[in-house]
Amino acid sequence: MRIGIDCRYLYDYFTGVGRYTHNLANRISEFDGENEYVLFKNPAVDRIVDKPNFFEVPVKSRPVSFGTWLNLSLIVQRHRLDIFHSLFPVAPLFPACKTVVTVHDLQAVTDPHFSSNRNVVLQKGAEYFYRMSYPLSMNRADKIIAVSGATKRDIVEMYGIDESKIVVVHEAIGDRFYQRPDTRRLDEVRLKYKLPEKFMLYLGNTRPHKNVKGLLESFARFVFLKEFPTAPVLVIAGVKERFFPQLLPLLEQLRIEDRVIFLDYIPDEDLPCLLAMARVFAFLTTKEGFGLPPLEAMASGVPVIASTDAALPEVLGEAAVLCNPHDPRECAQGMLRLWEDEQLRSSLIQKGLERPKFFSWEKAARQTLAVYKELGKR
Missing domain, CATH: 3.40.50.2000 (Glycogen Phosphorylase B;)
Known part of the structure; x- marks a missing residue:
């Protein structure tokens, strides 16, 4: 299979989703030499994985932006993927392949203060974008990975998504x-x-x-x-x-x-x-x-x-x-x-x-790969 992963949440410093990105990609590379991986990344970031079956594509658009919906869709299409994995519930609308979305939490849509403390136009724009992107990304996905049982329950309660579509894959520490x-x-x-x-x-x-x-x-x-x-x-x-x-x-x-x-x-x-x-x-x-x-x-x-x-x-x-x-x-x-x-x-x-x-990253990576393999058989 040819699998794409959105690694643009990885910057030159590690935040929560960035750390998840780094650990997941590197652990998968340690035991999967069969599938090809295309990592879409921030142009300012050095090589993420140094393995012959991993390829990296710089993408200028920010991960949480309308550019992900449209511009990234075109880029993903050009790489003819079998599966595309978004590591946050902001996913390309037209990837022309099966999709997986990781959901860490629903703070952006449940916390009324999440987008506050900024210009009112930016605040309202961010609130609208999250309210649109979260359900859109999850409903269109073939599989959803939730990082905890609590997050899975929140997704089911808020959006009514079928539990069988959601797989819990816990994170781990370094x-x-x-x-x-x-x-x-x-x-x-x-x-x-x-x-x-x-x-x-x-x-x-x-x-x-x-x-x-x-x-x-x-x-x-x-x-x-x-x-x-x-x-x-x-x-x-x-x-x-x-x-x-x-x-x-x-x-x-x-x-x-x-x-x-x-x-x-x-x-x-x-x-x-x-x-x-x-x-x-x-x-x-x-x-x-x-x-x-x-x-x-x-x-x-x-x-x-x-x-x-x-x-x-x-x-x-x-x-x-x-x-x-x-x-x-x-x-x-x-x-x-x-x-x-x-x-x-x-x-x-x-x-x-x-x-x-x-919890271990090897276990998380193997469970994530199992999701890819399940989709590959469909």
């Missing part, structure tokens, strides 16, 4: 998080980012569904629950996008200006060290299609407090403290337990080291 960094590297990264000896960590963006506002409110309650020998610090690491500025006044309002450190995007080579140094990892998102960061923290030997919403209970199981992300008091109490209760910490660290092993 192998590097299982390897404990040496002391020298930890010291280098601590010095580079000016980090304290003990800190709580959140890793991700500041979009509304990530509930960073709720995290700050919970942390503020936590730090004033008692007198600590050393004042706890919260480190928030991730790309500072358009929602970031609205968090700053909240720090003063909560009286935690000196307790919060904001870092920008963390390069991949520093990420395992940052995670390994944290005392607690906090992930109180309200809508999450899967949730890689808490699994990465678990593999790094860090206890996790996370949300009871969406896919996180499915992904994290009993290896984390789960709390209602809409209740700062409950979250603050959970933070305190994880910060101070050494018996609880030890138990969750051990469970956490095992939990990420339930």
Whole structure:
């Protein structure tokens, strides 16, 4: 078969869908030398897969744009594919082949604030585009891959799509998080980012569904629950996008200006060290299609407090403290337990080291290839 994959979500830095793109393509290449793959990519990105049966085609149009509907349709047609795989529910309308669409979550159409904090024309345009593209892409697809059972349920409930059309293929973390960094590297990264000896960590963006506002409110309650020998610090690491500025006044309002450190995007080579140094990892998102960061923290030997919403209970199981992300008091109490209760910490660290092993990119890649093969027989 000749299979196309839309890899334009992969930039020179890794975001969630970009990381999914990189891992999926590279793992498939490790065991499938039979099929031909055409990777449609951002022209600025270096070679993604260096294998003789993988070919790469630069595409200038942005992945989330009308260019995907029409321009990418023409490009895909020219490459005479048997299957085209969109890694996000924005797919070409006329690919002239069977199609697979991966759905990570439905935030863009369920969260009223997802497209906010921008020019009103751009906001309304983005909202209209997502409302059109999501159902259109999923209804026209021959198969849908959902990254969790929670996402599959959301798709069925919102769009009434037949469950038999949707396959759940869980994501996974990279192998590097299982390897404990040496002391020298930890010291280098601590010095580079000016980090304290003990800190709580959140890793991700500041979009509304990530509930960073709720995290700050919970942390503020936590730090004033008692007198600590050393004042706890919260480190928030991730790309500072358009929602970031609205968090700053909240720090003063909560009286935690000196307790919060904001870092920008963390390069991949520093990420395992940052995670390994944290005392607690906090992930109180309200809508999450899967949730890689808490699994990465678990593999790094860090206890996790996370949300009871969406896919996180499915992904994290009993290896984390789960709390209602809409209740700062409950979250603050959970933070305190994880910060101070050494018996609880030890138990969750051990469970956490095992939990990420339930998921692997090899398994995800083989399950995805099975979807391709099923469509190839039709």
